[in-house]
Amino acid sequence: xxxxxxxxxxxxxxxxxxxxxxxxxxETILRFFFGTGLIWAEELTLHLSAWLVLFGASYGLRVGAHxxxxxxxxxxxxxxxxxxxxxxxxxxxxxxxxxxxGAWVYLSKMHxxxxxxxxxxxxxxxxxxxxxxxxxxFAIRLLEIGYRVIKGEQTRLKIHDEAEESLHLKEExxxxxxxGSAK
Amino acid sequence: xxxxxxxxxxxxxxxxxxxxxEFKRLVEANEKLKDKVVxxxxxxxxxxxxxxxLEAMLLGDVQIAAPSLSKFKKYTKQLQLFDLPFxxxxxxxxxxxxxxxxxxxLLNAMKKKGLVGLGYLHNGMKQLSASNPLRxxxxxxxxxxRIMSSDVLVEQFEAVKAVPVxxxxxxxxxxxxxxxxxxxxxxxxxxxxxxxxxxxxxxxESNHGLLDYMVVTSEEFWSGLDKDVQAELKTAMDxxxxxxxxxxxxxxxxxxxxxxxxxxxxxxxxxDEDRQKWVDIMKPVWKKFEKEVGxxxxxxxxxxxx
Amino acid sequence: xxxxxxxxxxxxxxxxxxxxxxALGLSSILTILxxxxxxxxxxxxxxxxxxxxxxxxxxxxxxxxxxxFLSTGGVARRLIDFAIATVGHVKGGxxxxxxxxxxxFAAVSGSSPATVAAIGTIVIAGMVRAKYxxxxxxxxxxxxxTLGILIPPSIVMLVYAAATEVSAARMFEAGFIPGLMMGTLxxxxxxxxxxxKGLPSLPFPGIKHLLKSGWVALGGxxxxxxxxxxxxxxxxSPTEAASVAAVYAFIVSVYGYRDIGPLKNSPxxxxxxxxxxxxxxxxxxxxxxxxxxxxxxxxxxxxMDGAKVSIMLLFIIGNAMLFAHVLxxxxxxxxxxxxxxxxxxxxxxxxxIVNILLLAAGNFMEPSAILLIMAPILFPIATQMGIDPIxxxxxxxxxxxxxxxxxxxxxxxxxxxxxxxxxxxxxxKSVLPWMLxxxxxxxxxxxxxxxxxxLPEYLDSLRQAxx
Ligand code: NA
Ligand code: NA
Numbered sequence: 001x002x003x004x005x006x007x008x009x010x011x012x013x014x015x016x017x018x019x020x021x022x023x024x025x026x027e028t029i030l031r032f033f034f035g036t037g038l039i040w041a042e043e044l045t046l047h048l049s050a051w052l053v054l055f056g057a058s059y060g061l062r063v064g065a066h067x068x069x070x071x072x073x074x075x076x077x078x079x080x081x082x083x084x085x086x087x088x089x090x091x092x093x094x095x096x097x098x099x100x101x102g103a104w105v106y107l108s109k110m111h112x113x114x115x116x117x118x119x120x121x122x123x124x125x126x127x128x129x130x131x132x133x134x135x136x137x138f139a140i141r142l143l144e145i146g147y148r149v150i151k152g153e154q155t156r157l158k159i160h161d162e163a164e165e166s167l168h169l170k171e172e173x174x175x176x177x178x179x180g181s182a183k
Numbered sequence: 184x185x186x187x188x189x190x191x192x193x194x195x196x197x198x199x200x201x202x203x204x205e206f207k208r209l210v211e212a213n214e215k216l217k218d219k220v221v222x223x224x225x226x227x228x229x230x231x232x233x234x235x236x237l238e239a240m241l242l243g244d245v246q247i248a249a250p251s252l253s254k255f256k257k258y259t260k261q262l263q264l265f266d267l268p269f270x271x272x273x274x275x276x277x278x279x280x281x282x283x284x285x286x287x288x289l290l291n292a293m294k295k296k297g298l299v300g301l302g303y304l305h306n307g308m309k310q311l312s313a314s315n316p317l318r319x320x321x322x323x324x325x326x327x328x329r330i331m332s333s334d335v336l337v338e339q340f341e342a343v344k345a346v347p348v349x350x351x352x353x354x355x356x357x358x359x360x361x362x363x364x365x366x367x368x369x370x371x372x373x374x375x376x377x378x379x380x381x382x383x384x385x386x387x388e389s390n391h392g393l394l395d396y397m398v399v400t401s402e403e404f405w406s407g408l409d410k411d412v413q414a415e416l417k418t419a420m421d422x423x424x425x426x427x428x429x430x431x432x433x434x435x436x437x438x439x440x441x442x443x444x445x446x447x448x449x450x451x452x453x454x455d456e457d458r459q460k461w462v463d464i465m466k467p468v469w470k471k472f473e474k475e476v477g478x479x480x481x482x483x484x485x486x487x488x489x
Numbered sequence: 490x491x492x493x494x495x496x497x498x499x500x501x502x503x504x505x506x507x508x509x510x511x512a513l514g515l516s517s518i519l520t521i522l523x524x525x526x527x528x529x530x531x532x533x534x535x536x537x538x539x540x541x542x543x544x545x546x547x548x549x550x551x552x553x554x555x556x557x558f559l560s561t562g563g564v565a566r567r568l569i570d571f572a573i574a575t576v577g578h579v580k581g582g583x584x585x586x587x588x589x590x591x592x593x594f595a596a597v598s599g600s601s602p603a604t605v606a607a608i609g610t611i612v613i614a615g616m617v618r619a620k621y622x623x624x625x626x627x628x629x630x631x632x633x634x635t636l637g638i639l640i641p642p643s644i645v646m647l648v649y650a651a652a653t654e655v656s657a658a659r660m661f662e663a664g665f666i667p668g669l670m671m672g673t674l675x676x677x678x679x680x681x682x683x684x685x686k687g688l689p690s691l692p693f694p695g696i697k698h699l700l701k702s703g704w705v706a707l708g709g710x711x712x713x714x715x716x717x718x719x720x721x722x723x724x725x726s727p728t729e730a731a732s733v734a735a736v737y738a739f740i741v742s743v744y745g746y747r748d749i750g751p752l753k754n755s756p757x758x759x760x761x762x763x764x765x766x767x768x769x770x771x772x773x774x775x776x777x778x779x780x781x782x783x784x785x786x787x788x789x790x791x792x793m794d795g796a797k798v799s800i801m802l803l804f805i806i807g808n809a810m811l812f813a814h815v816l817x818x819x820x821x822x823x824x825x826x827x828x829x830x831x832x833x834x835x836x837x838x839x840x841x842i843v844n845i846l847l848l849a850a851g852n853f854m855e856p857s858a859i860l861l862i863m864a865p866i867l868f869p870i871a872t873q874m875g876i877d878p879i880x881x882x883x884x885x886x887x888x889x890x891x892x893x894x895x896x897x898x899x900x901x902x903x904x905x906x907x908x909x910x911x912x913x914x915x916x917x918k919s920v921l922p923w924m925l926x927x928x929x930x931x932x933x934x935x936x937x938x939x940x941x942x943x944l945p946e947y948l949d950s951l952r953q954a955x956x
Contacts (some may be wrong), residue, residue, distance in 0.1 A: 024551070028733060030881060039347065042351060042544065056797075058798075066509070066804075067858060068503070069509070098515075102533030106530040118234070118257060120526045166600070170606055173610045234542055239534055242531050244530070352544065353547075354727075355660055361720060361722070361724075
């Protein structure tokens with residue numbers, strides 16, 4: 001079950017990123033080669049991007065994609081690490097809570113006034129609802145991590161390590177010599 | 184005291200920027216408003232951009248803003264009136280219509296959505312700039328023009344068989360510079376301040392449309408003010424707008440002159456006969472929007488030019 | 490008081506391990522709540538505006554995606570082959586070739602650690618085998634890897650452009666000459682050291698091999714021409730060019746090089762296959778490759794890698810815009826600027842302070858985070874002092890390069906330590922002499938603005954002359 005949700009989450013993210021890339025690409029092709037434009041493309045692309053980021057922020061927590069500074073926390077003994085991380089997670093929950101409340105008030109107002117997007121006939125509050133959805137998902141992931149920290153399965157937040165990530169290139173280079181793929 | 188946050192997107196030395204600062208000055212100098220009202224001006228999109236400022240106003244976080252008339256599309260279709268090509272002969276006609284009964288009534292077009300207009304602020308008449316000389320409508324055929332989001336402007340360019348392209352302001356300069364887009368329409372002051380004249384060798388003085396702003400406030404905020412405070416603020420606003428309009432008119436004139444003197448682009452003046460060709464081909468656009476903007480408004484606007 | 494609250498909260502949050510995005514956002518929101526009367530709803534609105542109203546920011550995910558497709562081992566190997574064929578025969582040639590390879594890789598990738606990992610893995614071992622001292626090899630690569638963010642395309646430059654609304658295209662143009670210059674500077678120093686220490690050279694492989702390796706590497710190197718070509722050819726804006734780059738990189742890696750994706754084990758020409766049949770098969774394979782990529786595991790992984798980095802960066806940027814919003818409404822840059830004017834600091838003095846600040850920050854934070862915090866503060870002051878924003882941008886980027894070489898947080902140090910299996914201390918020592926060279930280079934960049942400004946200004950004059 002969890003796996004299906006994770007797969008679905010990843011598919012949505014990949015779809016959003018690919019869709020916005022292709023939309024801009026085709027718009028460019030259309031303008032240069034066919035001399036026409038898509039009036040609604042700009043607004044759609046920007047909203048796809050907003051959905052990608054706000055939907056993906058909680059995914060980022062799951063896979064440890066967020067940048068942070070952890071060289072101080074790392075040096076602490078495990079028990080202290082867990083306390084510091086719990087404080088950090090509570091602060092992050094406050095952050096989500098404030099946004100969730102703000103997004104709720106904002107979206108209700110837009111729903112009440114009932115205005116559409118600029119170039120696309122979709123109610124504004126629906127197009128912007130990811131603001132609320134995104135921060136709720138973010139909060140859920142924080143609680144999940146908090147639960148693991150309390151149970152002692154984890155002592156600190158997994159964060160993005162560009163250096164470590166780059167080292168995968170090393171493994172790749174060492175495991176696959178350049179074969180018949182090149183001309 | 185009541186705090187009025189005036190949020191706009193341009194620099195302080197522009198007509199709009201000066202108008203905002205003048206409003207603040209007048210309110211501060213007014214004995215009757217002393218200790219009752221504080222005005223804070225936020226220029227340069229410091230608070231919000233034009234697309235989101237009205238939403239912030241509805242949330243009660245901004246009290247006054249002055250987006251261009253096309254930006255109200257989400258709130259009412261009526262204000263599309265001002266986008267119609269060749270509706271106003273010149274700025275005097277626009278001013279006369281705006282101050283007349285129909286123009287004043289249009290300030291209330293968004294009351295149902297919670298916004299009220301306090302007045303119109305001029306930017307000026309729009310000109311066509313392009314990488315090729317545009318003398319007759321046929322010159323514009325197949326050319327790509329950057330437009331703001333507006334159904335009227337789409338129809339206007341399609342009427343001359345041109346291609347309307349919507350791109351954010353931040354990208355327009357590069358697109359014009361590399362000729363990925365052929366032209367755009369704007370007022371003299373915008374063509375000057377956005378440096379479009381440096382990358383557009385031809386500017387046709389078409390005066391084909393109006394680019395003005397509406398100064399708006401939130402209905403909830405405005406009706407919540409004491410009647411005398413409201414009246415004093417309205418007077419201050421009218422005075423500030425008058426100053427802004429004066430600066431705008433001077434600026435349009437001087438910017439046009441600077442552009443002409445720069446030698447960067449050639450200014451094409453249309454003969455009456457050529458101008459009529461543009462009018463004939465673009466005017467049918469009116470019909471398509473007659474229902475949305477009101478035939479009586481179109482009639483009044485035309486009458487203002489007579 | 491407000492300033493102190495904002496910054497203390499920010500740093501406390503960062504040091505207890507809060508993700509930078511959350512730290513920036515939370516410190517800003519709490520500052521707004523305590524010291525002004527904006528509602529939470531309008532903060533939420535502001536945040537959505539930051540995510541949905543900045544078209545130029547879209548170049549970031551697009552370039553990251555293209556970088557992800559081209560930052561594979563295969564592309565790195567082809568670039569190294571070409572670089573060795575070009576300068577391998579000069580004294581100290583292998584080391585110079587490594588610098589050249591880093592420059593070439595930098596032109597397809599926007600990331601410095603990726604450059605070190607991709608090039609370093611192959612060439613450090615190669616140099617040791619060719620009797621170079623290992624610390625010399627490690628030092629050269631760790632340093633030249635920083636070119637990843639100076640030679641365009643560069644993610645860090647896009648972030649700067651986003652934070653200051655400077656044109657991304659002009660930033661790219663401005664990075665070009667400094668990038669070439671730093672590469673050349675490194676090669677000159679290597680040549681001098683090579684003469685003194687008698688470092689080895691390789692035999693020249695022949696013009697035919699040189700051309701062939703150049704041809705093979707062309708698929709990757711073309712990216713920079715595609716990007717610049719579509720901008721100057723009147724096809725696309727920088728943002729659109731980035732999307733073109735992403736699509737191009739996908740096609741080159743999946744269809745052209747076939748390092749990943751559905752055609753991985755299907756060579757362009759099988760043994761004994763006639764040229765005509767191979768061509769026909771090649772054409773037929775194109776739609777097949779495009780279609781099957783949707784379900785391909787490796788393609789999907791590259792996309793998810795790109796998505797991960799893009800999301801994280803754009804999420805930080807959105808929060809950083811809230812932070813910048815607090816800075817401007819509290820007039821913090823203004824206050825600092827006034828203080829500096831009161832000291833009567835000359836431009837050169839101000840630039841020293843800028844460099845010291847940035848180098849200090851570079852010790853413990855990553856480039857994009859530093860830029861997003863510092864650019865909104867420094868930018869208005871610099872403009873007021875008459876410093877060109879593009880020049881300031883390049884100064885910041887070079888500082889960020891040095892930051893990648895300084896402990897405790899130095900991404901390139903981590904990567905080199907990872908690929909050599911040596912301790913951090915050993916890597917730091919090996920980088921030290923090169924760091925002095927970098928500081929010298931920083932001085933050049935800081936005090937000769939023409940190095941950065943020449944190309945963008947020259948291109949401007951060309952465009953104007955052209956009409
Ligand atoms: Na690069
Ligand atoms: Na560092």
